Amino acid sequence: MTAPVTLSLAVNGAVHEVTVPPRKLLSDVLREDLGLTGTHVGCEHGVCGACTILIDGQPARACLTFAVQMEGHDLTTIEAVSEGDRLSPLQQALHQVHGLQCGFCTPGIIMTVTAYLRDHPDPDEVEIRDLLSGNLCRCTGYQNIVKAVIRAAAEIRARAPA
Amino acid sequence: MSVAAKFSQIGKPLPRREDRRFLLGKGRYLDDIVPPGVAQVCFLRAPHAHARIVGIDSTAACALPGVIGVFTGRDLAEWTTPLRLAPPIEGLHPVEMTTLPIDKVRFHGDPVAVVVARDRYVAEDAVDLIEVAYEPLPCVADTASALAPGAARVDESLPDNLVSHQSFSAGDLAARRAEAARVIETTFDLQRHTHVPLETRGCMADWDEGREHLTMQIGTQVPHPLRGQLAGRLGLSESQVTVISPDVGGAFGQKIALYREELAVAALSRHLGQPLHWREDRAENLMAASHARETRCVTRAAVRGDGRILGLELELVEDFGAYCFYPANYMARVIAMILTGPYRIADYSFDVKVVLTNKCGNGPMRAPMAITSWVMDGTLDAVARELGLDAVEVRRINALGPGDLPYTMATGEVLADITSRETLEGAVSAIDISAFRARQARARDEGRLVGLGLCTVVESTTYGSQFYKAAGIPGSGHEAAWVRIEPSGAVNASVGLMGTGQGYETPLAQAVAEGLGVSAETVTVHMGHTDIAPYGMGSRGARGATAGGGTLYLCARKAQEKVLAIAAGMLSLNDARGLRLRDGHVERRLDDDWQPTGLGLKDIAQRAYLDPTALPDKVAPGLDVSLTYDPPPMTYSNATHACEVEIDKFTGRIDIRRYLVAEDCGTVINPLVVEGQQHGAVAMGLSGALFEQVIYDETGQNLSATLADYLVATATELPKVEIIPMHTPNRSTPAGIKGMAEGGIMGAIGVIANAVNDALAPLGVTATRMPLSPQYIRALVREADENQERTGEA
Numbered sequence: 001m002t003a004p005v006t007l008s009l010a011v012n013g014a015v016h017e018v019t020v021p022p023r024k025l026l027s028d029v030l031r032e033d034l035g036l037t038g039t040h041v042g043c044e045h046g047v048c049g050a051c052t053i054l055i056d057g058q059p060a061r062a063c064l065t066f067a068v069q070m071e072g073h074d075l076t077t078i079e080a081v082s083e084g085d086r087l088s089p090l091q092q093a094l095h096q097v098h099g100l101q102c103g104f105c106t107p108g109i110i111m112t113v114t115a116y117l118r119d120h121p122d123p124d125e126v127e128i129r130d131l132l133s134g135n136l137c138r139c140t141g142y143q144n145i146v147k148a149v150i151r152a153a154a155e156i157r158a159r160a161p162a
Numbered sequence: 163m164s165v166a167a168k169f170s171q172i173g174k175p176l177p178r179r180e181d182r183r184f185l186l187g188k189g190r191y192l193d194d195i196v197p198p199g200v201a202q203v204c205f206l207r208a209p210h211a212h213a214r215i216v217g218i219d220s221t222a223a224c225a226l227p228g229v230i231g232v233f234t235g236r237d238l239a240e241w242t243t244p245l246r247l248a249p250p251i252e253g254l255h256p257v258e259m260t261t262l263p264i265d266k267v268r269f270h271g272d273p274v275a276v277v278v279a280r281d282r283y284v285a286e287d288a289v290d291l292i293e294v295a296y297e298p299l300p301c302v303a304d305t306a307s308a309l310a311p312g313a314a315r316v317d318e319s320l321p322d323n324l325v326s327h328q329s330f331s332a333g334d335l336a337a338r339r340a341e342a343a344r345v346i347e348t349t350f351d352l353q354r355h356t357h358v359p360l361e362t363r364g365c366m367a368d369w370d371e372g373r374e375h376l377t378m379q380i381g382t383q384v385p386h387p388l389r390g391q392l393a394g395r396l397g398l399s400e401s402q403v404t405v406i407s408p409d410v411g412g413a414f415g416q417k418i419a420l421y422r423e424e425l426a427v428a429a430l431s432r433h434l435g436q437p438l439h440w441r442e443d444r445a446e447n448l449m450a451a452s453h454a455r456e457t458r459c460v461t462r463a464a465v466r467g468d469g470r471i472l473g474l475e476l477e478l479v480e481d482f483g484a485y486c487f488y489p490a491n492y493m494a495r496v497i498a499m500i501l502t503g504p505y506r507i508a509d510y511s512f513d514v515k516v517v518l519t520n521k522c523g524n525g526p527m528r529a530p531m532a533i534t535s536w537v538m539d540g541t542l543d544a545v546a547r548e549l550g551l552d553a554v555e556v557r558r559i560n561a562l563g564p565g566d567l568p569y570t571m572a573t574g575e576v577l578a579d580i581t582s583r584e585t586l587e588g589a590v591s592a593i594d595i596s597a598f599r600a601r602q603a604r605a606r607d608e609g610r611l612v613g614l615g616l617c618t619v620v621e622s623t624t625y626g627s628q629f630y631k632a633a634g635i636p637g638s639g640h641e642a643a644w645v646r647i648e649p650s651g652a653v654n655a656s657v658g659l660m661g662t663g664q665g666y667e668t669p670l671a672q673a674v675a676e677g678l679g680v681s682a683e684t685v686t687v688h689m690g691h692t693d694i695a696p697y698g699m700g701s702r703g704a705r706g707a708t709a710g711g712g713t714l715y716l717c718a719r720k721a722q723e724k725v726l727a728i729a730a731g732m733l734s735l736n737d738a739r740g741l742r743l744r745d746g747h748v749e750r751r752l753d754d755d756w757q758p759t760g761l762g763l764k765d766i767a768q769r770a771y772l773d774p775t776a777l778p779d780k781v782a783p784g785l786d787v788s789l790t791y792d793p794p795p796m797t798y799s800n801a802t803h804a805c806e807v808e809i810d811k812f813t814g815r816i817d818i819r820r821y822l823v824a825e826d827c828g829t830v831i832n833p834l835v836v837e838g839q840q841h842g843a844v845a846m847g848l849s850g851a852l853f854e855q856v857i858y859d860e861t862g863q864n865l866s867a868t869l870a871d872y873l874v875a876t877a878t879e880l881p882k883v884e885i886i887p888m889h890t891p892n893r894s895t896p897a898g899i900k901g902m903a904e905g906g907i908m909g910a911i912g913v914i915a916n917a918v919n920d921a922l923a924p925l926g927v928t929a930t931r932m933p934l935s936p937q938y939i940r941a942l943v944r945e946a947d948e949n950q951e952r953t954g955e956a
Binding site for chain 1: 664
């Protein structure tokens with residue numbers, strides 16, 4: 001039942017071969033086997049959203065997914081959001097308007113919002129609050145996160161070719 | 163009135179330095195720094211609220227491949243000493259607890275045995291294989307049953323469950339009652355909360371057998387006090403223990419005490435001679451880390467017909483849970499001490515009972531005195547309602563004004579440099595009450611429930627040692643810092659605080675930069691390592707800015723004095739009069755102007771370290787300055803919250819239409835960080851007031867052990883908070899800092915209740931407990947409907 005299996009995982013544009021027990025959560029495999037500790041684990045029951053990553057471009061809870069389910073899928077984690085050391089517009093906006101405090105929920109929020117802004121370039125505040133409702137933040141009261149998303153969306157629109 | 167004008171570094175809204183690593187996913191929280199292969203720890207927890215442990219059979223668990231060992235309370239008692247809390251305080255019983263329970267469990271979730279295994283998955287398998295024989299005992303799941311005659315005793319070393327009882331009276335309450343037009347009684351029931359840091363508790367202990375030294379990596383607010391606890395209970399000296407706090411994913415008061423699990427992990431690392439890592443899961447965090455609040459207050463206000471309070475009596479009962487990690491009077495006492503806050507009430511009494519029950523132990527949670535402002539301003543609103551008076555006028559007639567300050571409260575606490583009357587008027591004017599009342603009248607005509615609340619907060623932010631002594635609470639309020647200018651001119655500094663998300667690295671660098679005369683970018687503040695930081699009392703309350711920032715500022719000023727003394731020698735001056743360090747450059751006052759001298763901090767540092775024989779007489783080599791500082795007995799901030807709500811009477815939903823805070827928190831070191839704390843505190847207060855609740859059934863079973871049951875507000879439930887800054891400096895603290903970050907919770911809890919009750923007023927019902935959940939609001943509306951039907955029939 002718990003005999004390890006070998007699988008290959010495509011994460012952030014690279015393919016990794018790992019040997020893990022079938023019951024091992026994707027969040028644990030990313031953190032422990034691949035050393036991608038930017039994905040945080042806050043509840044292990046899918047409520048807090050700290051472990052949100054992108055599976056084939058869509059936000060998903062890494063704590064509710066087994067790594068063995070992920071062969072043939074394309075995974076993106078917080079480590080691939082910036083361009084090297086250059087912060088993405090969302091990361092930059094979160095920094096400028098103080099949209100993070102302890103930082104534990106931040107990677108999950110960045111993954112959720114990054115995916116959304118790709119398809120919804122001009123969200124209003126109600127829409128943004130609705131979007132964020134799947135990610136708990138205990139520090140900020142969300143106000144500056146909302147502000148950062150509005151700012152980031154504007155920046156992304158400004159950068160896009162007309 | 164700008165208080166920041168005279169500063170160059172303090173007052174700048176600098177974005178935070180720690181953001182970069184967090185945004186890139188490169189923070190180093192505890193689990194991120196555990197080397198591969200470190201053995202994992204998992205605890206077996208009690209399924210009963212109260213039961214004797216008859217036997218523990220770990221044979222099957224030990225036989226599981228990958229299990230290193232299974233240990234019980236009896237084992238740990240051989241390697242650790244119990245925690246004994248016996249401060250000499252009248253009315254407080256001494257208590258003692260072992261590292262893990264040995265004879266009985268006292269709450270659902272109490273740790274019973276501990277597994278060490280190769281990985282967390284195997285450790286959890288092994289936990290399931292441990293067989294424990296229990297003999298269930300009668301349990302007490304609330305204060306009423308705990309205080310009933312013959313109730314089961316949570317702690318059998320005590321005569322009963324009343325672990326602390328203290329009372330106080332000033333003035334003549336009987337005489338005030340006799341003079342009063344009315345005595346108005348009001349009840350306030352604040353439910354059981356828990357902190358819910360996004361990162362749960364955890365630690366990694368590494369015993370080095372060769373050096374006989376323990377390194378404990380743990381997210382903690384108080385590195386040095388924790389080190390003392392660890393060393394003491396393991397029979398080690400403080401030289402044998404190093405506590406290192408990595409980045410911390412929130413704490414809110416939950417990461418102060420040395421918990422039993424953490425001590426067990428340290429003891430087991432020493433016993434097994436290998437590093438061990440423990441991370442609690444969310445269910446454990448919700449059930450067994452620490453709970454908070456669950457305080458019931460009753461006030462009786464003796465009032466004149468115009469709403470003036472002549473005398474006030476408080477009865478407070480706190481449900482403290484099963485174990486005391488803090489002296490049981492610690493939180494409740496502060497509520498009673500500062501209750502009257504912004505109001506002039508000379509005749510005041512309190513009776514404070516703290517009761518043990520079969521629940522997780524209570525501890526301080528961001529604003530341990532959270533209920534205070536709800537109780538006080540809620541009492542004023544009850545007075546206004548009962549007497550048919552305007553709620554703002556009732557506040558005004560009782561309010562302390564500038565002319566009353568400094569004001570000695572009935573409890574002996576002295577209020578100075580507060581502006582509660584000003585923030586009240588600031589909030590009243592900003593929310594435009596007369597326009598609201600007109601809107602409210604129209605809404606009421608349409609049958610809609612619309613309300614406005616006010617709540618003025620006097621926030622005790624920074625507890626000096628004298629407060630603890632005078633209040634009969636054990637503790638010290640001092641803080642310590644060092645500032646070192648390195649030979650290159652780089653500035654390192656340290657303080658005993660440890661941040662858990664607030665963003666200390668930037669504002670504390672600003673405090674150093676201001677005191678020293680350099681730019682904040684050149685200063686690095688080191689925290690959270692007991693071999694590096696000086697012994698300080700850590701982060702608790704809202705002491706970070708005043709105690710931490712203040713101590714660093716004073717220490718940096720002392721460093722500047724030395725820098726200038728050396729500079730004077732280099733400039734062939736007799737002394738440093740007329741010199742200053744500004745942005746890292748020595749300047750000299752000539753006539754009315756500051757002129758450059760050509761000397762920079764690096765020149766001074768080179769002289770101090772590398773050419774000490776050239777230093778002026780009596781100036782010692784190096785630039786390494788340390789300082790300790792004990793803040794005034796108590797420092798206060800103040801604020802007035804105002805909010806407008808509409809209640810949907812059919813669903814019980816509360817819609818917050820507008821929310822504002824007029825706040826005076828003194829000199830603001832970094833407005834960006836302070837704004838973040840204001841938002842966060844209001845959010846936590848509202849989340850608690852509206853949704854959160856630890857639920858136990860009558861058998862003591864915890865029914866709220868997931869985040870789907872213990873509800874924390876999300877982005878869709880919280881309002882946009884408008885902040886009206888009304889800061890004035892404190893004249894007794896370094897740089898005029900007052901501190902903040904808990905008052906937002908006090909104000910939010912009070913103002914939302916007051917607004918809801920204003921909205922419910924036409925129905926003749928009043929909310930007296932929290933959370934103000936849709937279910938509760940619906941129950942109140944139904945009660946109103948039934949009352950109306952009965953009246954109709956009669």
